[in-house]
Amino acid sequence: MSQQTKTEVFSRSVVNEKPTAGSGLRLLVLGLVLIALTVIFFLFRDQLGEGFVLALLGLLAMLGVFYLIGSTIGLIKFNRGVKDGQLSHSFLDTMPEGTVVSDTKGHIVYANQAYAQMTGAANSDELRSLDAILTSESGGSDAIYRLSNAVRDGFSAQEEIRLTGPLVHSHNLHSTSLTPTWYRIKARPVAASELHKGPLVAWQIADISQERAEQERFFQDLQEAIDHLDHAPAGFFSADASGRIIYLNATLAEWLGVDLAGFVPGSLTLNDIVAGNGMALINSVKAEPGSSRNSVIDLDLAKRNGQSLAVRFYHRVQMQRDGLRGTSRTIVLNRAEGDDSSAALRSAEVRFTRFFNSAPMAIAAVDSKGHTLRTNARFLDIFSGVVESDVAERRLSIESVVHERDREAFSRALTAAFAGQASITPIDTVLPGNEERHVRFYISPVTDIGGEDADEAAIVSAVETTEQKALEGQMAQSQKMQAVGQLAGGIAHDFNNVLTAIIMSSDLLLSNHRASDPSFPDIMNIKQNANRAASLVRQLLAFSRRQTLRPEVLDLTDVLADLRMLLARLVGKDIDLKIEHGRDLWPVRADLGQFEQVAVNLAVNARDAMPDGGLITLRTRNMPQAEVAALQYHELPEADYVMFEVQDSGSGIAPDVLEKIFEPFFTTKEVGKGTGLGLSMVYGIIKQTGGFIYCDSELGTGTVFKIFLPRHVVEHKAVSEQAPAIKEKKQEKNADLSGSATVLLVEDEDAVRMGGVRALQSRGYTVHEAASGVEALEVLEELGGKVDIVVSDVVMPEMDGPTLLRELRIHYPDIKFIFVSGYAEDAFARNLPEDAKFGFLPKPFSLKQLATAVKEMLEKED
Numbered sequence: 001m002s003q004q005t006k007t008e009v010f011s012r013s014v015v016n017e018k019p020t021a022g023s024g025l026r027l028l029v030l031g032l033v034l035i036a037l038t039v040i041f042f043l044f045r046d047q048l049g050e051g052f053v054l055a056l057l058g059l060l061a062m063l064g065v066f067y068l069i070g071s072t073i074g075l076i077k078f079n080r081g082v083k084d085g086q087l088s089h090s091f092l093d094t095m096p097e098g099t100v101v102s103d104t105k106g107h108i109v110y111a112n113q114a115y116a117q118m119t120g121a122a123n124s125d126e127l128r129s130l131d132a133i134l135t136s137e138s139g140g141s142d143a144i145y146r147l148s149n150a151v152r153d154g155f156s157a158q159e160e161i162r163l164t165g166p167l168v169h170s171h172n173l174h175s176t177s178l179t180p181t182w183y184r185i186k187a188r189p190v191a192a193s194e195l196h197k198g199p200l201v202a203w204q205i206a207d208i209s210q211e212r213a214e215q216e217r218f219f220q221d222l223q224e225a226i227d228h229l230d231h232a233p234a235g236f237f238s239a240d241a242s243g244r245i246i247y248l249n250a251t252l253a254e255w256l257g258v259d260l261a262g263f264v265p266g267s268l269t270l271n272d273i274v275a276g277n278g279m280a281l282i283n284s285v286k287a288e289p290g291s292s293r294n295s296v297i298d299l300d301l302a303k304r305n306g307q308s309l310a311v312r313f314y315h316r317v318q319m320q321r322d323g324l325r326g327t328s329r330t331i332v333l334n335r336a337e338g339d340d341s342s343a344a345l346r347s348a349e350v351r352f353t354r355f356f357n358s359a360p361m362a363i364a365a366v367d368s369k370g371h372t373l374r375t376n377a378r379f380l381d382i383f384s385g386v387v388e389s390d391v392a393e394r395r396l397s398i399e400s401v402v403h404e405r406d407r408e409a410f411s412r413a414l415t416a417a418f419a420g421q422a423s424i425t426p427i428d429t430v431l432p433g434n435e436e437r438h439v440r441f442y443i444s445p446v447t448d449i450g451g452e453d454a455d456e457a458a459i460v461s462a463v464e465t466t467e468q469k470a471l472e473g474q475m476a477q478s479q480k481m482q483a484v485g486q487l488a489g490g491i492a493h494d495f496n497n498v499l500t501a502i503i504m505s506s507d508l509l510l511s512n513h514r515a516s517d518p519s520f521p522d523i524m525n526i527k528q529n530a531n532r533a534a535s536l537v538r539q540l541l542a543f544s545r546r547q548t549l550r551p552e553v554l555d556l557t558d559v560l561a562d563l564r565m566l567l568a569r570l571v572g573k574d575i576d577l578k579i580e581h582g583r584d585l586w587p588v589r590a591d592l593g594q595f596e597q598v599a600v601n602l603a604v605n606a607r608d609a610m611p612d613g614g615l616i617t618l619r620t621r622n623m624p625q626a627e628v629a630a631l632q633y634h635e636l637p638e639a640d641y642v643m644f645e646v647q648d649s650g651s652g653i654a655p656d657v658l659e660k661i662f663e664p665f666f667t668t669k670e671v672g673k674g675t676g677l678g679l680s681m682v683y684g685i686i687k688q689t690g691g692f693i694y695c696d697s698e699l700g701t702g703t704v705f706k707i708f709l710p711r712h713v714v715e716h717k718a719v720s721e722q723a724p725a726i727k728e729k730k731q732e733k734n735a736d737l738s739g740s741a742t743v744l745l746v747e748d749e750d751a752v753r754m755g756g757v758r759a760l761q762s763r764g765y766t767v768h769e770a771a772s773g774v775e776a777l778e779v780l781e782e783l784g785g786k787v788d789i790v791v792s793d794v795v796m797p798e799m800d801g802p803t804l805l806r807e808l809r810i811h812y813p814d815i816k817f818i819f820v821s822g823y824a825e826d827a828f829a830r831n832l833p834e835d836a837k838f839g840f841l842p843k844p845f846s847l848k849q850l851a852t853a854v855k856e857m858l859e860k861e862d
Helices: 003-015 021-043 050-073 082-093 113-119 130-136 138-152 209-230 250-256 278-283 343-358 377-382 404-418 466-512 520-544 556-571 592-608 625-631 678-689 716-730 750-762 773-782 801-811 847-859
Strands: 098-103 108-111 157-163 181-190 200-207 235-239 244-248 292-302 308-319 325-334 362-366 372-375 427-431 434-445 458-464 551-554 575-580 588-591 614-623 641-648 692-698 702-710 742-746 766-770 789-793 816-821 839-842
Touching: 098 113, 113 200, 130 138, 138 157, 138 181, 181 209, 235 250, 250 292, 250 308, 250 325, 278 292, 278 377, 362 377, 377 458, 404 427, 404 434, 404 458, 434 466, 466 520, 466 750, 466 847, 551 556, 551 592, 556 575, 556 592, 556 614, 588 592, 588 678, 588 702, 592 614, 592 641, 592 678, 592 702, 678 692, 678 702, 742 750, 742 773, 750 766, 750 847, 766 773, 773 789, 773 801, 789 801, 789 847, 801 816, 816 847, 839 847
Parallel strands: 575 614, 742 766, 742 789, 789 816, 816 839
Antiparallel strands: 098 108, 098 200, 157 181, 181 200, 235 244, 235 325, 292 308, 308 325, 362 372, 362 458, 427 434, 434 458, 551 588, 614 641, 641 702, 692 702
C-alpha cells in the first residue's frame, strides 16, 4: 500500500466519526415525505378507508422503532463534514515538517508524506516511530526520552539534535555518510478520539541544517569582528545608562590592567576607571531626547595599580525619548602614544590637560564678552546645579554662576581683567539658588597670547569655601560665647561680693531682732531676695563654667526615678511624661544637684513648647564608641558615653533661633516670663562636667536635646576609700559653732570683710583683718605667726589668695587655710601644689556657713 493510500484510509476512518452533509439531506427529504403524507391524509381521509389508515400508522410506527434501534446500536449515523476532514488532512500532507501521530506504545496512527520521505518509508509497513529510528544515536535517544517525559506530564516540548547524517540513514548500518545534520523535534499530547480511546502523541521533525549553518556563519563573523576590535590600536568600551561597563576590548583592558578572563559585564563602572573629576566632563555630554551626540574629552583614567593614564575620549551618548541618558560607546586614544606630533609637544599637551582637569579649583577661560571658551571638570562639579550640564561645549555667560547680589562687583572685576589689571580683589559670593554654598572667585587677565588662544581675555578660577565659612562661623560663635562667659563670670564675681555683704548684714540684723519686731519681715525679705539674686549668679557662673561642682558617681536610672514625681508636677496634667530607662547603664561622674537642675530645666522648656499638651520623653541609653562615630556631631570625640535625651512633640525651634538658644539672656518668651538663662546654664553645667549637648529640632514636629556624659570607669579602691567620707558627709551635725581660735580674715571688699569680722567675733573668735595678701603677710609677721587659721579671698590686688598660700607654706607649712571665692574651686586649685591642704567656701555665704566652715577646718585632723 502506498503512502497516499495509507493516509486516505486513515482519513476515511476519522471522517466516519463526524456527521456529513448527505445524512442531513436525507433526513430533510424524509421529513418532507412525512409532511406530504399527512396533508394527503387530511384531504382524502373520507375516501380512504379505516384499514388504510391503520396500515399507514403501523408502517410509520415500525419505521420509528427501527430508527431508534438503529441509532442506539450505531447502525444509523449522520454523516456531514466530509470535506472538513479532507481539508485538514490535505493541510497536514503538504506541511514541510514531518508529522506523525502515535499512541503511548509507539504504534503509528497517522504519518504525513513529509515524514515518509524523511524516514525513507515506501509504504505503511516500512513506517517506523522516531524512537525506533533514533535508537542508535545517543543524542537522539536522549532527546526522545526527554520529550516523552514532557508529553507524559501533559506538556509540549522541543529538542534540537545533531546527527552524523540524514535521518533516512540513521538506522542504516551500511551508511557511510558523515555529513552532520541538525533536526528540530517537537512533541505534544493529543486528546483521545472515538476510534482511539487512549492518549496520542503528535510528533514533528524538521531539517534545520541550513539554519544552523547560517547561525554558525553569523557567530563566526561576529567573533572575527570582536577579535579585530579587541586587537585594535585604540581602546573601546560600552556602558549602560547607569554607567556600568558592559564591554571593553583587550587593548583598553591591557592599558588599565584589567584581567579580561575575570571580567564580568557590569562589574566595573565609569567611576572605577575615570580619575579625578573626569566624571563631571562625561556627565556634561547630553543630547536632545531620542537623539545621540558625539564629544571629544581629554581626561585621566585610573589603572588597577593606582597609576593614571592620560587619554582622549571620543564619546557618543544616546538619549532616550524620555530625556534620560541611555547607552554610550567610547573610543579611547592613549595620549602618551602616537606619532601625530613631536614627543615633546605631545608630552606638554598631556601634562597641561592633566593639570587643567585635575586641578582642585574650578577654572574657566572666558572671552572679551564674558562667555566661557573652555572649562575643567571641577568647574562642572561645583556649578553642576547652576549651569547647563553641557556647558563644556556651549558658551555660557560666566556671570550666571554668580549670585545676583554680587554680579555687579563681579562684572567690575571682570572689566578690570579685560583692561589688563594685574591685581584684582577676589569676589566672595554664594551659588544662585543655594545660598548655603559659598564660592570665592579669582580673576586674572590674559595678555600677549596669539594663535588659537587669541580669544581668551581672562581666566576665572573658583574655590568652594562652604566648609571654611562654616568653620569661621563656628569660631566666631565660640569666641562670642567665650567672651560672654568671661563677662558673665566677671559680673558674677563682683556681684557675689555685693550679695555676700547683703546676706551677712541681714544675718547680723536678724540676730538682733526678734520675730515679733516690726523690722523682722523686711529684713527677711532682703535676705530672701539676696538669695534669689544669688541663684541668678549661680546660673551665670554655670554658663561661664566657673561654678563649684561636687561630682560623684551617679546611676542615671536612679536619678531619673527619684525625679519622676517632681517632673510630673512641673509639666502639668495636660502633658504626658514618659521615661525610658536604658539597660545596664554605665555610671557617670557628675554633680547630682546640677544634673537634676539640667533635667528640670529641659523638662520645663519642653512643657512651654507644648501649650496645648503633648508628650515629653526622657530617654537614657549607652552609646558605644562605634555608634558615636556614626553620629557625626561636631566636636564630639569618639568615646563611650551615656546619652540622656529629652524629646517633646511641640512646635519645634526655627533654624535662626536654634543657633542662639544657649546664649545667656536670649529668650523667645514674653517680657517678664523667663530670664533667658535656663539653657545657657544647662550648657555650662554639661560642659563643665565634661559632657556635650546638642539640639535637633524640626518645625511642627518637635525638639530633642541630646546630652552625652562620659562613661566613668569605677575604681573599687577609690570607692572604698571615699565611702566613709560620703557617709560622714550625709550625717547632719548640730555641733556648737563657737570657738576661741585666732583667725586672719583677708578680703579686699570692705563690706564683706567687715561682715566676716563681726560674724566670727560674735562666735568668740579672735579676728585679725587684712585687705590684701601683702598686708596679710605683714599682719602675720606682727603676730609672730600665732594664727590658727587664715580665711582669704582668691581674687585680690597685689597678691591673690593662691600666692598667699604658697608664701605661707614656706614658713608655716601646717597652717590651716580656707579660700573664699565666687569662682569654682578648680579654677584656682590647679595652680596650687598637689600637697596643698585647704578648705573652700563659695560666695555668697551666710554667717552660719562661714562659722561652720571655720569650725570644721579647725577640728579637721591633719
